[in-house]
Amino acid sequence: MLSPERLALSDYEYLAQRHVLTYMEDAVCQLLENREDISQYGIARFFTEYFNSVCQGTHILFREFSFIQATPHNRASFLRAFWRCFRTVGKNGDLLTMKEYHCLLQLLCPDFPLELTQKAARIVLMDDAMDCLMSFSDFLFAFQIQFYYSEFLDSVAAIYQDLLSGKNPNTVIVPTSSSGQHRHRPALGETSMLEGVEASLFYQCLENLCDRHKYSCPPPALVKEVLSNVQRLTFYGFLVALSKHHGINQALGALPDKGDLMHDPAMDEELERLVVRSRLHRTLRQHRAEKPGAFGFQRRDKSEALETLSSALGPTPYPYRWEPRE
Amino acid sequence: MAAVEKRRQAVASAASRAAVAAADSEEDFLRQVGVTEMLRAALLKVLEARPEEPIAFLAHYFENVGLRSPANGGAGEPPGQLLLQQQRLGRALWHLRLAHHSQRTAFNNNVSVAYECLSASGRKKQPGLDGRTYSELLKRICRDGEAPEEVVAPLLRKIQCRDHEAVPLDVFRAGMLTCFVLLEFVARAGALFQLLEEPALAAADRRVAQAALDSLEGALQAGDGANVPAHYLEAGSRLGPDGLALAMQRAAAGRRPCVPMMRDEFLGKAAALFIAKVKPVG
Numbered sequence: 230m231l232s233p234e235r236l237a238l239s240d241y242e243y244l245a246q247r248h249v250l251t252y253m254e255d256a257v258c259q260l261l262e263n264r265e266d267i268s269q270y271g272i273a274r275f276f277t278e279y280f281n282s283v284c285q286g287t288h289i290l291f292r293e294f295s296f297i298q299a300t301p302h303n304r305a306s307f308l309r310a311f312w313r314c315f316r317t318v319g320k321n322g323d324l325l326t327m328k329e330y331h332c333l334l335q336l337l338c339p340d341f342p343l344e345l346t347q348k349a350a351r352i353v354l355m356d357d358a359m360d361c362l363m364s365f366s367d368f369l370f371a372f373q374i375q376f377y378y379s380e381f382l383d384s385v386a387a388i389y390q391d392l393l394s395g396k397n398p399n400t401v402i403v404p405t406s407s408s409g410q411h412r413h414r415p416a417l418g419e420t421s422m423l424e425g426v427e428a429s430l431f432y433q434c435l436e437n438l439c440d441r442h443k444y445s446c447p448p449p450a451l452v453k454e455v456l457s458n459v460q461r462l463t464f465y466g467f468l469v470a471l472s473k474h475h476g477i478n479q480a481l482g483a484l485p486d487k488g489d490l491m492h493d494p495a496m497d498e499e500l501e502r503l504v505v506r507s508r509l510h511r512t513l514r515q516h517r518a519e520k521p522g523a524f525g526f527q528r529r530d531k532s533e534a535l536e537t538l539s540s541a542l543g544p545t546p547y548p549y550r551w552e553p554r555e
Numbered sequence: 556m557a558a559v560e561k562r563r564q565a566v567a568s569a570a571s572r573a574a575v576a577a578a579d580s581e582e583d584f585l586r587q588v589g590v591t592e593m594l595r596a597a598l599l600k601v602l603e604a605r606p607e608e609p610i611a612f613l614a615h616y617f618e619n620v621g622l623r624s625p626a627n628g629g630a631g632e633p634p635g636q637l638l639l640q641q642q643r644l645g646r647a648l649w650h651l652r653l654a655h656h657s658q659r660t661a662f663n664n665n666v667s668v669a670y671e672c673l674s675a676s677g678r679k680k681q682p683g684l685d686g687r688t689y690s691e692l693l694k695r696i697c698r699d700g701e702a703p704e705e706v707v708a709p710l711l712r713k714i715q716c717r718d719h720e721a722v723p724l725d726v727f728r729a730g731m732l733t734c735f736v737l738l739e740f741v742a743r744a745g746a747l748f749q750l751l752e753e754p755a756l757a758a759a760d761r762r763v764a765q766a767a768l769d770s771l772e773g774a775l776q777a778g779d780g781a782n783v784p785a786h787y788l789e790a791g792s793r794l795g796p797d798g799l800a801l802a803m804q805r806a807a808a809g810r811r812p813c814v815p816m817m818r819d820e821f822l823g824k825a826a827a828l829f830i831a832k833v834k835p836v837g
Contacts, residue, residue, distance in 0.1 A: 236658070240602050247609045249601060253594060260590065261581055272590055273621030276597075280614035302610075 248300040252283055255296065286310065294340045301445050304377050305483035310337060312369060312484055313493070319365030320491045327359055330368050349375040352468045366490050374472040377481055380444040382468070388434045389464045392426040425463035432456045451476045593620065603661040604654040619649050644692055647672045651696070656735045666728045686716030689727060693734055700738035703819055706826045710737055713835045726836060733833055737826065744825035748818055758815035766806030768821070770799055772828050 235243065244250050256279045260267060267275050282288040286306030289297050297307050315333050318325065325333075327350035334341045352371035353363045375382065432453055439449045446452075455470045455477075456462070462470070471477055475486055484490070585591050597616055606612040647669035654661035673692070674684040693715065697707040714730045716722050722730075747767060751759040774790040792798060 235607065236605055243602070243605060244609075249598075249609045249613075252610060252613075253598070257585065257590065257594070261584070264584070267588070271621060272588060272593060273617045276593075276617040277614055277621055280610055280617060283610050284608075284614055 248302065251299055252280070256280070290337060292338065294338055294342060297338050297341075298376075298379070301377070305481065307337070308369075308373050308376065308483040311372075312490070313496075315365065316491060316493065316496070319369075322364075324362035324364055325368075326362055327354075330363070330372075345376060345379070346372070352465060352472055355465055355469070366487055369484065369490070370472045370478065370487065371468070373478070373481065373484060374468060377483070378445060378447060378471075381438075381442060381446040384438055384442065385435065385467070386464060388438065389426060389431070389467075392431060392434065425461045425466060427461055428456045428459050431462070431467075447471065447477050448480050451480065600653060603664065605658065605661075616653075640688070643673055644688070644695060647692060648695060648699070651731060651735075656732055656739075662732070663728065666731050667724065669731075670724055670727050684722045684727060685718065686720040686722055687718040689722045689730065690715045690718070693730060696731070696734050697738065700741075702738055702741040702826075703822060706741060706819070706822050707737065709827065710734070710830045710833060713830065713833050716836060730836070737829055740829050741822055741826055744822055745818070747825075748821045751821075752818070753815075756815055758817050759821065760807065761813045761816045762806040763803050764816040764821055766802045767799065768824050768828070770794065770802045771825060775828055775832060 238246065256276055259279060260272070260275055263275070279288070283302075286302075286309055289303050289306045290310060297303050311334065314337065318333070327346060330350070331341070331343055331346040334346060347359065349368065349372035350359060350363065352375060353367045354361050435452055435456075436449055439446045439452070451474060452471075455467070455474055458470075459466075478484060478486065485492070582591075597613060597620075600616060601609050601612060604612065650665045650669040650672065653665050656662045670684060673688055690711070693711055697704075697711065700707075710733065714733060716726070748759060748764070751764055751767065753759065770793055774793040
């Protein structure tokens with residue numbers, strides 16, 4: 230019921246840990262941008278709605294990237310929103326390219342940086358064939374790791390490079406194997422055995438990093454688990470293992486397990502209801518007037534479907550393209 | 556040359572002055588409409604209560620502020636006496652729930668605020684809190700606490716005041732605290748019962764349940780006498796997993812068949828142990 234550490238913190242530490250001031254500041258900015266609304270509804274109501282939407286995770290929709298990545302809660306909310314909005318892509322089994330996924334991301338966050346999408350795609354595709362097609366779930370889980378642990382992964386990449394070039398960031402002892410040997414490595418051939426870095430050494434460095442890292446990192450025990458299965462591994466091998474590890478997915482808490490990704494009974498029911506209703510609608514109309522083209526009605530049904538769907542998703546309407554399949 | 560320089564400076568300073576003015580006007584605006592004050596109060600409440608989920612806490616907090624503001628019907632025709640009373644009770648309850656009772660300073664502050672809310676009643680009457688309002692508040696707390704009525708009724712009988720009596724702040728505070736602690740005690744006892752319970756029967760083995768109750772009683776007895784920290788330690792060790800498990804195992808070993816114990820009976824007995832320790836008012 231009570232976690233006592235919370236009470237032992239100083240006021241500023243407590244507020245910073247929970248990002249209270251971030252949200253309060255943002256609430257005031259939003260209020261200043263919507264001055265007309267508050268004269269109508271009152272300030273308290275405005276703040277109530279703001280903080281409720283933060284709780285529900287709908288506050289990040291259509292916001293600028295700097296805000297979306299500002300707190301772990303915002304990142305998790307964004308991942309969740311992305312999954313919920315575009316789940317149907319996965320359900321239909323469509324494969325999309327990196328650019329197409331980027332467009333989807335930009336529908337929710339107009340200034341979403343291409344670089345992040347590229348990095349996520351690289352985890353899935355592993356090499357430079359960046360125009361390949363990816364499944365929704367592959368992209369989503371890779372994107373989750375890249376987006377949520379962005380700063381952590383940057384540090385990991387630096388450590389990896391150091392290890393690769395023979396430097397051990399943890400110790401002053403210079404390994405006897407000459408660093409030059411590693412540098413030639415991309416010349417392929419006999420190197421397949423020696424690709425990447427040694428897992429145990431890598432873990433020591435990462436453990437150290439997790440201790441002092443001020444951004445979110447995956448639970449060290451799970452990182453250890455990932456690294457204990459192999460002798461050596463490459464940076465992207467590590468990222469792939471992270472993205473496929475369902476313990477890490479659970480610890481992050483934004484998305485369901487991979488098996489349940491397409492499973493959302495409430496939404497399915499809603500869609501089913503819409504389909505049935507639109508069919509019923511159409512047959513009734515056709516009965517009434519045989520002649521006029523059914524096309525007009527279909528369009529009508531479609532916009533209606535969009536409305537209901539957006540209300541099912543959350544309080545804010547989603548203006549993304551919606552193309553029902555017959 | 557110097558003139559150009561001067562003009563440029565003037566332009567620059569005018570621009571910065573405009574920016575400052577904009578910022579000023581925003582600040583003024585926030586101050587005028589009361590945002591600054593409202594946020595300051597909210598932040599202080601957050602720091603006082605240190606909730607686990609501050610954002611949900613804030614949403615709830617502002618919702619209540621909104622309900623109290625005159626914009627929402629408060630400024631209309633004066634509400635009836637009964638409605639006014641309900642509003643005051645609601646407000647007091649809200650204050651009481653802002654902080655958990657284990658955060659004693661915050662809780663005590665909130666109790667004082669709730670007391671003020673309730674005692675600032677009718678204009679004609681003397682300020683002060685009467686027994687009727689106090690009893691009603693206690694009843695409301697227990698009802699919202701989801702404890703079975705017959706379980707908490709003995710406590711209410713013990714700490715209630717007479718309807719016409721004036722309730723001083725310390726009695727009020729002790730009553731509120733006891734009430735909240737009992738509710739938590741009952742909730743914990745409920746959780747304990749759930750562990751003992753056989754899901755199919757919705758009841759627990761009487762011997763095992765009785766053994767749990769006996770160790771609870773033993774622990775509470777140990778707390779009697781002088782208020783010495785050693786008693787707390789002893790009580791803690793009796794209720795530790797080892798002590799409790801040992802007692803229950805011993806009980807389960809006795810092989811006499813008997814009637815299972817239902818949840819309500821268990822909760823009633825556990826609460827009775829607690830209530831026996833409460834000193835009656837007056």
